[in-house]
Amino acid sequence: MRKPEILAPAGSLEKLKTAIDFGADAVYMGGSKLNLRAFADNFTDEQIKEGVEYAHSRGRKVYVTLNVFPHNEDLEGLEEYLINLKELNIDAIIVSDLAIFATAREVVPEMEIHISTQANNVNWKSAKLWHEMGAKRIVLARELSMKEIEEIKDKLPEDCDLEAFVHGSMCMSYSGRCLISNYMTGRDSNRGACAQPCRYKYYLVEEKRPGEYFPVFEDDKGTYILNSKDLCMIEHIPELVKSGIYSFKIEGRMKSSYYVAAVVKAYRQALDNYWNDPENYEFKQEWMDNLLKVSHRNYHTGFYFGEKIKQTYESSSYIRDFDIVGIVKSYDKETKTAVIEQRNRVFEGDVVEILRPEGANFEVKLNNMHDKAGKKIDVAPRAQMIFTIISDVELKEKDMLIKSK
The missing domain is CATH 2.40.30.10 (Translation factors)
Structure with a gap:
């Protein structure tokens, strides 16, 4: 068994360096095209080059996201972009669409490819097919239980890596595939421009009573019916390691450098403590204390253990102490x-x-x-x-x- 990787978000060059400095084994970033964070400080070629050199000089890796669902016009210039990324010496690309995947296999066949969570991999057979087509890693859908992940790992070849989110914001739709933003604001979440309407406060209006707004209650707790909690698996490092997940992914390319530093540090220390002495491993409250200080919504364990209440009904605001x-x-x-x-x-x-x-x-x-x-x-x-x-x-x-x- 290999020691799992801590994979951190890099929303800017400063955040990339912060993630590396605080212990990330790898970072993922968006380049100038085809990534799902249109409003992040996405990297120029010069910044990618500097970031790759900074990471590689310290024995770390850099992955670039090309995980949008591209329309016809989005494919223009794709071949040149992929060749450019190869020349910049990145370690892998993260894709969700077959067109981008197929193009990468054609023009940069030696490039390592990771399949994004956007591809909604929820079973071993689809994961195996992606691997047979040339993918090195599968980023699992967020909607999987620990038991399902273990079964997927058991049925895959040993050289097929699994990656899963362990911390950060959750999307109310299936692994990020959502049309609400597009319908309500014209900003397409599947092309990187989500307006997060799932965080809005909703009321019910009956068609014959215009102007009469009735609050939508959920167990009398509030009206933010689509507002998800944040994922936090810091207390379950042993289970994550034993499941066969190789890469522990932290969400947050739009978050601050402080967020990146504190979250990476907590997971770095927890993983190292467990890996170095699993028989005597004890969870330390200071790891959770650091995670409670950064900007976050109420924490939960997502779908890993079947926790029922995954939504925050009282408010869409972050806790930021x-x-x-x-x-x-x-x-x-x-x-x-x-x-x-x-x-x-x-x-x-x-x-x-x-x-x-x-x-x-x-x-x-x-x-x-x-x-x-x-x-x-x-x-x-x-x-x-x-x-x-x-x-x-x-x-x-x-x-x-x-x-x-």
């Missing part, structure tokens, strides 16, 4: 001075937590704040301004400063 307020750029041991780049407004005397790839979080008080010019300040109000503090605790480059709201 902590924000990133700065990133350490450098630390001088002699003067105990830390140079920090601001990310959210922060004040002299604030107590912040330090989030770094290894070890538990710890607190530091922001003392003796000065701006870049050396002027004493009591607040760092401007985005990405540089300021300094004095800290007796040694800080490290790329440490994240987070603070409760």
